[in-house]
Amino acid sequence: MIIAVDGPTASGKGTIAKALATHYGLPHLDTGLLYRAVGRQVALNGGNPDDAMDALAACGFADSLLDDPELRSEATGGLASRVSVHAGVRQALYERQRAFATQAGGAVLDGRDIGTVIAPETPVKLFVVASVAARAARRHAEMLAQGRAASLEGIAADLAARDERDRNRAQAPLRAAQGAVTLDTSDLDRNAAIAAAIAIVEALRA
Numbered sequence: 001m002i003i004a005v006d007g008p009t010a011s012g013k014g015t016i017a018k019a020l021a022t023h024y025g026l027p028h029l030d031t032g033l034l035y036r037a038v039g040r041q042v043a044l045n046g047g048n049p050d051d052a053m054d055a056l057a058a059c060g061f062a063d064s065l066l067d068d069p070e071l072r073s074e075a076t077g078g079l080a081s082r083v084s085v086h087a088g089v090r091q092a093l094y095e096r097q098r099a100f101a102t103q104a105g106g107a108v109l110d111g112r113d114i115g116t117v118i119a120p121e122t123p124v125k126l127f128v129v130a131s132v133a134a135r136a137a138r139r140h141a142e143m144l145a146q147g148r149a150a151s152l153e154g155i156a157a158d159l160a161a162r163d164e165r166d167r168n169r170a171q172a173p174l175r176a177a178q179g180a181v182t183l184d185t186s187d188l189d190r191n192a193a194i195a196a197a198i199a200i201v202e203a204l205r206a
Helices: 013-024 031-045 052-060 063-067 074-083 087-101 114-118 132-145 152-168 190-205
Strands: 002-006 028-030 107-111 124-129 181-184
Touching: 002 013, 002 114, 013 028, 013 107, 013 124, 013 190, 028 031, 028 087, 031 052, 031 063, 031 074, 031 087, 031 107, 052 074, 052 087, 074 152, 087 107, 087 114, 107 114, 114 124, 124 190, 132 152, 181 190
Parallel strands: 002 107, 002 124, 028 107, 124 181
Antiparallel strands: none
């Protein structure tokens, strides 16, 4: 069983995907981390994330980069959104994601194009959303807990800008896949969101 969990940044899709993986005993891949690694590598290379060649060159990042805590920063998240618009980057990372999705026994993947591009054949697709205000509040709390300086207004503006880029990019724009069930987590706590997601998966599997 492949479970595809898509949605914008800070919607709760990562938390939900990890919980689903644990519940069903499946391996999990946060595909956004791959794009964050590319964005981070561009910065380490001194390149321009808006330049297709600089972004493509960064796709050869070392696996050890995936453990870099800087990948979770807002700055790297913005870089990831910028490099993800390049067709070459998406193609370079496609095979890696596809191989994970189609491994024996199944998998859970979360990102922005799992249901539309990486595993469109799976009937188990969730599209997790939340208001910009709710998402900004969550990310702001996370950053403060990590001891990072953060502006709630700045985070909200960054999320809105990232949404705009992701929805309007030419390659694999952010959208609900055909057959996906939308889950709005704006007013749900972690446990309620996970319970709702499990109920959706059970209904889709039936």
